[in-house]
Amino acid sequence: MIEIRAKLQRKHFKLDVSLQIDTRVTAIYGPSGSGKSTILSLIAGITQPDSGYIAIDGECVFDSESKLNKPIHQRRIGLVFQDGRLFPHMNVEQNLTYAFKLNAHQQQLIQPAEIMQLLALDTLKKQHPHQLSGGEKQRVALGRALLSSPKLLMLDEPLASLDDKLKQQILPYLKLVAENIQVPMLYVSHSKDEISQLTSEIIYLQKGRVRTEY
Amino acid sequence: MQALFSFTPEELAIVWLSLKVAFLCVIIILIPGIAVSWLLARKSFLGKSLLDSLVHLPLVLPPVVPGFLLLLLLGNQGLIGKHLHSYFGFSLAFTWMGAVVASAVMAFPLMVRSTRLAISQVDQNLETAAQSLGAHPLKVFFTITLPLAMPGVITGLILAFSRSLGEFGATITFVGNIENETRTLPLAIYSYTQIPNGDLPAMRLVILSMILALGALMLSDRLERKANQKIGRQTHE
Numbered sequence A: 001m002i003e004i005r006a007k008l009q010r011k012h013f014k015l016d017v018s019l020q021i022d023t024r025v026t027a028i029y030g031p032s033g034s035g036k037s038t039i040l041s042l043i044a045g046i047t048q049p050d051s052g053y054i055a056i057d058g059e060c061v062f063d064s065e066s067k068l069n070k071p072i073h074q075r076r077i078g079l080v081f082q083d084g085r086l087f088p089h090m091n092v093e094q095n096l097t098y099a100f101k102l103n104a105h106q107q108q109l110i111q112p113a114e115i116m117q118l119l120a121l122d123t124l125k126k127q128h129p130h131q132l133s134g135g136e137k138q139r140v141a142l143g144r145a146l147l148s149s150p151k152l153l154m155l156d157e158p159l160a161s162l163d164d165k166l167k168q169q170i171l172p173y174l175k176l177v178a179e180n181i182q183v184p185m186l187y188v189s190h191s192k193d194e195i196s197q198l199t200s201e202i203i204y205l206q207k208g209r210v211r212t213e214y
Numbered sequence B: 001m002q003a004l005f006s007f008t009p010e011e012l013a014i015v016w017l018s019l020k021v022a023f024l025c026v027i028i029i030l031i032p033g034i035a036v037s038w039l040l041a042r043k044s045f046l047g048k049s050l051l052d053s054l055v056h057l058p059l060v061l062p063p064v065v066p067g068f069l070l071l072l073l074l075g076n077q078g079l080i081g082k083h084l085h086s087y088f089g090f091s092l093a094f095t096w097m098g099a100v101v102a103s104a105v106m107a108f109p110l111m112v113r114s115t116r117l118a119i120s121q122v123d124q125n126l127e128t129a130a131q132s133l134g135a136h137p138l139k140v141f142f143t144i145t146l147p148l149a150m151p152g153v154i155t156g157l158i159l160a161f162s163r164s165l166g167e168f169g170a171t172i173t174f175v176g177n178i179e180n181e182t183r184t185l186p187l188a189i190y191s192y193t194q195i196p197n198g199d200l201p202a203m204r205l206v207i208l209s210m211i212l213a214l215g216a217l218m219l220s221d222r223l224e225r226k227a228n229q230k231i232g233r234q235t236h237e
Helices: A036-044 A092-102 A112-118 A134-147 A164-180 A192-198 B009-042 B048-060 B064-074 B081-088 B096-120 B124-132 B137-165 B169-175 B185-193 B199-230
Strands: A002-010 A013-021 A025-029 A051-056 A059-063 A077-080 A152-156 A185-189 A202-206 A209-213
Touching: A002 A036, A013 A036, A013 A202, A013 A209, A025 A036, A025 A192, A036 A051, A036 A077, A036 A152, A036 A185, A077 A134, A077 B124, A092 A112, A092 A134, A112 A134, A112 A164, A134 A152, A134 A164, A164 A185, A164 A192, A185 A192, B009 B048, B009 B096, B009 B137, B009 B185, B009 B199, B048 B096, B064 B081, B064 B096, B064 B169, B096 B137, B096 B169, B124 B137, B137 B199, B169 B185, B185 B199
Parallel strands: A025 A185, A025 A202, A077 A152, A152 A185
Antiparallel strands: A002 A013, A002 A051, A051 A059, A202 A209
């Protein structure tokens, strides 16, 4: 379960949300500038709210009252970004094992070999990121995030930079992950079509506030 | 013609001394150079522009000035040097180790300029991605930032090495021009030009300098290309 109460004031933007998320796959939907990605940043610890409380899986990671602010690397969040962010000096296999080795002491969610099979990465493992297509990069990024054995997987518009054809190729993989791996997923998108293929749990965000929750 | 390439043992000893000074110079500035570059590239703090200016000062000052300041600071009667001398019997002025220090001061800004630029060009989003996977900031630095900045670090080191090989003003002011102790290549060439019949040995040392400089440039090119390939960046042939 994720609990987030956060206020954040920026020059041209104000965020004020209070959410409790306890569904397996949840989508955050809204127009650009509505604060979707900011919520992910707050949960991940990339951005700090002015005030609030954030807990992941019952563990508090931020509390402005008790001045608690766990750094990103201790929050155990798997993040998939729009642009993949694969490490260019490592091949696919090294990108994947980087995440796995860092969390070797944790209870493992999934093994590298299983991920490579699930996301069809076996044939790509010796390739470097610059040799991969956009869709392949996103599959590796997804695999890498899962191999860090996160308590929560967050995807920030992971398909936004892909064309429609590629999107349709990646979506089945996302569904596979959602169905096969026991990790809560938070999926940010501004595409209703994408979301409807993954979940019916949608949080609608507008101008930094939650409008409808269903 | 043959006389130009028949190097005497004394001349080879000069080359050896210069190489020793240059290698040690690069070794002692490696870690502080990377640390200062990282600070300047990634952090904002009080006195940052002062640190930046101080680091770059030797680049814009006449080299004799840092040499003289080193003498005031580290000379046997100097502010720090006198304590080194009286407590440890250790002196830097007029020794080859002092030549290393003088070159290090002069080469440091070149190392920092190149490394700092390289670090600031590393995509911080990649660092955040590594952190989100559970990597401690120090781990992120050694596994992501530093490898991706490596081509710039290598360029910086080669620039520093070459600067050290060519160092003249600060060296002669701080450690003098003592045969077999502080007389590096440029000082030896200068000395030969000051004596009758010195042109031929001077010319031989000039040839040696050129071989060393070309070697350093070629090595730098090769290493940089390798480092670029490693991070998946294309280099132009």
